[in-house]
Amino acid sequence: MVNSYSKKAYPWDNACIESFHALLKREWINRFKIFNYRHAYKLVFEYIETFYNTVRIHSHCGYLSPDQYEEEYYAALDRKAEALAG
Known part of the structure; x- marks a missing residue:
């Protein structure tokens, strides 16, 4: 395995994660005063598990x-299974 690093100030090498980090900061982190690493970790975990992966709309999910x-x-799978079952 070879590590790959982009040049300084060249975020296009990893645009997806750069976009996620921007959302994380804009939608969540900038609302809080962070006291230490543990507090930051909890805030990031809370954002990902209770909002980003559950409530927030995503374009790749058809909004x-x-x-x-x-x-x-799963509802579509159930409908297909019922149609096949007769």
Whole structure:
């Protein structure tokens, strides 16, 4: 395995994570005064687990939240299974 580092001030090498970090800061972190590493860790965990992966809409999910997308996906599978079963 070879480590790959982008040049300083050249974020295009990893645009997806750069975009996520910008969202994290804009939507969540900038609202708080962070006291220490543990506090920052808890804030990031809370954002990811209780908002970003559950409630926040995503364009790749058809502008649904991941929870809504998953519900629709399994509902469609159930409909297909019922149609096949007769």
